[in-house]
Structure formats: C-alpha cells, structure tokens
Amino acid sequence: xxxxxxxxxxxxxxxxxxxxxxxxxxxxxxxxxxxxxxxxxxxxxxxxxxxxxxxxxxxxxxxxxxxxxxxxxxxxxxxxxxxxxxxxxxxxxxxxxxxxxxxxxxxxxxxxxxxxxxxxxxxxxxxxxxxxxxxxxxxxxxxxxxxxxxxxxxxxxxxxxxxxx
Amino acid sequence: xxxxxxxxxxxxxxxxxxxxxxxxxxxxxxxxxxxxxxxxxxxxxxxxxxxxxxxxxxxxxxxxxxxxxxxxxxxxxxxxxxxxxxxxxxxxxxxxxxxxxxxxxxxxxxxxxxxxxxxxxxxxxxxxxxxxxxxxxxxxxxxxxxxxxxxxxxxxxxxxxxxxxxxxxxxxxxxxxxxxxxxxxxxxxxxxxxxxxxxxxxxxxxxxxxxxxxxxxxxxxxxxxxxxxxxxxxxxxxxxxxxxxxxxxxxxxxxxxxxxxxxxxxxxxxxxxxxxxxxxxxxxxxxxxxxxxxxxxxxxxxxxxxxxxxxxxxxxxxxxxxxxxxxxxxxxxxxxxxxxxxxxxxxxxxxxxxxxxxxxxxxxxxxxxxxxxxxxxxxx
Numbered sequence: 449x450x451x452x453x454x455x456x457x458x459x460x461x462x463x464x465x466x467x468x469x470x471x472x473x474x475x476x477x478x479x480x481x482x483x484x485x486x487x488x489x490x491x492x493x494x495x496x497x498x499x500x501x502x503x504x505x506x507x508x509x510x511x512x513x514x515x516x517x518x519x520x521x522x523x524x525x526x527x528x529x530x531x532x533x534x535x536x537x538x539x540x541x542x543x544x545x546x547x548x549x550x551x552x553x554x555x556x557x558x559x560x561x562x563x564x565x566x567x568x569x570x571x572x573x574x575x576x577x578x579x580x581x582x583x584x585x586x587x588x589x590x591x592x593x594x595x596x597x598x599x600x601x602x603x604x605x606x607x608x609x610x611x612x613x
Numbered sequence: 614x615x616x617x618x619x620x621x622x623x624x625x626x627x628x629x630x631x632x633x634x635x636x637x638x639x640x641x642x643x644x645x646x647x648x649x650x651x652x653x654x655x656x657x658x659x660x661x662x663x664x665x666x667x668x669x670x671x672x673x674x675x676x677x678x679x680x681x682x683x684x685x686x687x688x689x690x691x692x693x694x695x696x697x698x699x700x701x702x703x704x705x706x707x708x709x710x711x712x713x714x715x716x717x718x719x720x721x722x723x724x725x726x727x728x729x730x731x732x733x734x735x736x737x738x739x740x741x742x743x744x745x746x747x748x749x750x751x752x753x754x755x756x757x758x759x760x761x762x763x764x765x766x767x768x769x770x771x772x773x774x775x776x777x778x779x780x781x782x783x784x785x786x787x788x789x790x791x792x793x794x795x796x797x798x799x800x801x802x803x804x805x806x807x808x809x810x811x812x813x814x815x816x817x818x819x820x821x822x823x824x825x826x827x828x829x830x831x832x833x834x835x836x837x838x839x840x841x842x843x844x845x846x847x848x849x850x851x852x853x854x855x856x857x858x859x860x861x862x863x864x865x866x867x868x869x870x871x872x873x874x875x876x877x878x879x880x881x882x883x884x885x886x887x888x889x890x891x892x893x894x895x896x897x898x899x900x901x902x903x904x905x906x907x908x909x910x911x912x913x914x915x916x917x918x919x920x921x922x923x924x925x926x927x928x929x930x931x932x933x934x935x936x937x938x939x940x941x942x943x944x945x946x947x948x949x950x951x952x953x954x955x956x957x958x959x960x961x962x963x964x965x966x967x968x969x970x971x972x973x974x975x976x977x978x979x980x981x982x983x984x985x986x987x988x989x990x991x992x993x
Contacts, residue, residue: 451690451922484924485687514814516929517955521942535927535938535955539814539828542835546927567817570963578651593644593992602652609656 454484465510466545518571524605529553578603623988646992654952658918670990678757684928698840712933720982760894761887802857806968806980817960820935825859827852918947956990
C-alpha cells in the first residue's frame with residue numbers, strides 16, 4: 449500500500465464539513481490545511497482558537513461536539529516553536545478533524561477552550577505542566593503530573609531525557 | 614482520600630471537601646505514577662516503544678500495543694496480512710474480557726460482594742494462561758509488533774481458547790446471578806452517581822461511561838480498525854446514566870466480546886502473521902540462520918531502527934475503558950518525534966466531580982469503581 453501524497457490545497461478540501469464551516473464563518477481563521485493519511489489537519493489563527501472550536505462544536509450540519517484530546521508538539525529550535533494540537537470528533541457524523549495553533553517559544557500563551565468543553569481542563573493542565581504553554585481563562589492552571597515545585601517542563605525538546613542532575 | 618486507599622484502584626488521591634457525610638467539592642490529585650513514558654518514547658526506536666505501551670494501561674496491554682502499532686503502520690502505509698489482523702481481534706477481545714473481569718471483581722468488592730472477586734479472578738487466570746501461552750508473558754505481553762505479531766500462535770492454542778470461550782458465558786451467568794438481582798448491590802448502584810448525556814459529552818467521557826449515559830458510540834463499529842468490520846456484535850447502551858447502567862453495559866460487553874472471540878476462531882484465515890516488509894519486520898529466527906539478507910536486515914533493524922516517512926497520525930481504538938488514542942508524529946527519522954497517548958481514564962476521571970458532588974462519601978467509592986480508572990493510564 450503506497451502512501452498517497454498529502455493534499456494541502458484548501459480549495460480541494462472544501463468539501464470536508466469542518467473546513468467548510470470555518471471558511472463560511474471567517475475566511476481568515478484557517479491559515480493552512482493538510483489532508484494526509486486520511487486525516488485532516490487545519491492550522492487555526494491562534495487568537496481565534498476558542499471561537500473556532502465553539503463554531504465547530506455548534507456547526508448545524510456536522511457538529512464536532514466531542515473533544516478527544518489536547519496536546520502539544522515542540523519543534524525546537526525552529527520557530528514558531530510550539531504547536532498546540534486539538535483532536536475533535538463529531539459523535540453524530542463520526543467525522544474527525546485535527547486543529548493546530550502555532551505559538552512562538554518566548555512566551556507561549558493561548559486561550560483556553562475549557563469554556564467550550566470542560567473536558568479540556570485536564571488536557572490543558574497537562575500541556576501546561578509538561579510544555580509550559582499557558583492557557584488564559586483556564587479555571588485551575590496548575591501542574592498536574594509533576595510536583596508543584598518542579599523546575600522546567602519535561603516534554604520540551606531542550607529538556608534532557610535523564611532530567612537535570 | 615487516597616493515595617493508599619484500597620477503593621481507589623491504585624494511587625489516586627482525591628481531595629474531598631465535605632459537609633458531614635456529604636461531598637461538597639472533589640478534586641483529583643494525580644501524577645504519583647508519572648514515569649514520563651511520552652518522553653522516553655522520543656529516545657527509542659519505533660520498535661522499542663512497543664514494550665513501553667504495555668505499561669500504560671496495564672490491564673489491557675494488547676489494546677495499547679494495537680493502538681501504537683496501527684498508528685505506526687498507518688504512518689508507514691503498511692498492509693497487515695489477514696491472519697495477523699484476526700489474531701489481533703481475538704487477543705484484543707480476550708484483553709477486554711480480562712480487563713472487565715478485574716473491574717467487575719474489584720467494583721463488586723468495593724460494594725461489599727467479596728465472592729464475585731474470587732470468581733472473576735478464577736476466569737482471569739485462564740486468560741492470563743492463554744496470554745502466556747501465546748506471548749510468553751502473562752501481563753506485559755508486547756505481542757503485537759509493527760507489521761504483525763511477535764510469534765505464530767502455538768499448537769493447541771486455538772483449542773484452549775475454544776474451550777474457554779464455550780465455558781465463559783456460563784461464568785457470566787454466575788456473576789450476574791450474584792449481582793444483578795442482589796438487593797444490596799442494587800441499592801448501592803441504582804440512581805447513584807448519575808451522569809447526564811450532555812455532561813458526559815462535554816466532560817470528554819468515553820467507553821462504557823459514555824454508553825451508560827445513552828450515547829451509542831463504539832469505535833470498533835463506527836471507525837473499524839484491524840478488520841473489525843468483518844465481525845458482528847451489538848453495542849450495549851443504557852440510558853439511566855447511573856452506576857448500575859455502566860455495570861449493565863460492561864457485563865453485556867463481556868458477552869459480546871466472547872461472541873467476537875467465537876467468530877474469530879471460526880473464521881481464522883491461514884497465512885503469514887507478519888507483513889512482507891523486510892526493512893521493518895524482523896525476520897524469522899530460522900531464516901536468519903540460513904539467509905544472508907535476513908541476517909543483514911535483522912542487524913540493521915536492531916542497530917539502526919527503520920525510518921518512518923514524516924507525518925502525523927491519530928489512531929483511536931476502543932479500549933475497555935473508552936477511546937484510547939495514540940498521536941504519533943514522525944520527522945522522517947528512526948525515532949518518533951512525539952508520541953502522545955490519549956488515555957481514556959484521564960478524561961473519564963474528570964466526570965467524577967460531576968457524579969459525586971452533593972452526594973455521600975460512600976457513593977464516591979461506587980463512582981470510582983464504575984468509571985473503571987487505571988492509574989497507569991492516567992499518569993503515564
């Protein structure tokens with residue numbers, strides 16, 4: 449089974465319900481799109497992430513009403529350094545979409561989506577703990593895995609695997 | 614409450630704010646079992662990550678193996694032979710039964726029914742023997758590998774599974790006879806720790822916790838992987854949203870799973886159990902000793918790993934607890950750039966507050982049991 453090449457042209461992907469709904473709402477919100485290995489990824493303008501999530505959750509044709517997961521990827525040393533990754537599922541239509549927001553490394557901040565899905569609470573705390581990305585509007589942004597007095601954020605690429613000794 | 618409390622199923626600590634016997638606020642404190650598996654994965658070759666995945670949700674190791682292998686196979690674009698797929702389904706359903714038996718035994722024991730625990734562990738022992746037979750390990754099996762299975766199933770294995778599968782529905786009747794109509798059990802579970810449909814979706818619950826609140830979703834049916842589209846099974850759903858509803862869902866799942874095992878046994882195809890991809894899959898031991906190329910490939914895979922084309926994949930599978938998702942990012946090298954596990958227990962734990970606030974402390978124990986948390990899955 450050979451891999452099909454990824455499609456990155458927004459025009460060709462317009463038929464996907466998530467992209468169609470976002471373009472209808474705000475053409476400038478979607479920075480880029482990619483359809484690779486049967487999965488759609490949309491890069492969202494970071495200031496609009498919460499609204500984009502709310503729009504998708506309430507989309508009438510295909511509501512992406514379930515937040516599966518929030519995580520992050522550190523692309524150190526390139527910039528923008530962080531990508532926050534959201535996996536959404538539409539329970540009625542069984543469709544999936546991945547949203548991404550790029551953040552720079554000096555002071556990574558993004559708006560929390562806990563007001564859209566309370567489920568984001570633990571996931572965002574985990575990203576905050578392990579990557580040091582801050583979420584504004586999060587009700588309880590504290591470390592969740594590591595001890596409260598821990599220094600550094602272990603999943604960052606410049607954090608050694610053995611830890612600091 | 615906790616982290617050393619027997620009813621928290623591991624090292625879960627709950628900070629309870631109470632007013633007499635009533636819970637006002639509940640805050641889970643987790644991380645006691647955090648071992649940094651996600652970080653460790655980034656320093657290993659792709660094939661070396663498989664044994665780490667066993668240790669995440671230690672009650673369903675094969676489900677974790679499966680989710681990871683499927684994710685990497687999707688990144689590679691690798692086709693898996695039918696026998697390996699059917700074996701994966703078979704083992705995966707045995708794993709589900711194994712996990713549900715531990716849940717049923719401990720949950721019933723939390724609520725005061727000691728006998729069920731002994732019965733459940735009796736059958737669980739049979740399943741662990743099957744695991745040992747097929748993989749050499751009882752719990753940390755690492756039986757699924759990227760590209761297929763670690764070993765051919767041994768002679769006599771299918772007969773053993775068959776005799777277990779024929780016997781097991783009778784055992785489920787036994788458990789049900791002890792619990793389903795038991796007035797004490799009903800009083801501890803019916804109407805307790807209620808979770809509404811809206812809350813269940815908004816809080817990210819999945820698996821039996823979500824289905825117990827009336828949502829008909831099962832990834833095995835709705836987004837089939839590893840050949841589940843060839844099997845017929847029902848998805849049990851209850852609408853009550855209480856502890857008893859989740860109990861009913863899981864017990865029904867035990868019966869459905871054994872049905873899938875029977876179908877897998879009846880239709881098991883012949884053929885190889887590894888994909889034809891010598892650069893990715895380790896060669897058979899015998900070939901290694903007789904063929905030059907096999908020896909070279911073996912040496913290359915062990916010392917250098919294999920490269921995976923750049924890209925990213927989110928592979929979700931239906932674990933006994935809910936949606937187990939593996940997000941694997943590749944940058945084109947032999948080591949994963951990022952591996953993230955979406956543990957079902959991690960999200961399910963959030964609903965605990967919704968279930969318990971305003972209720973009695975004793976109900977917290979029932980609620981924890983009913984969402985079936987595994988701390989390895991939460992802390993990773």
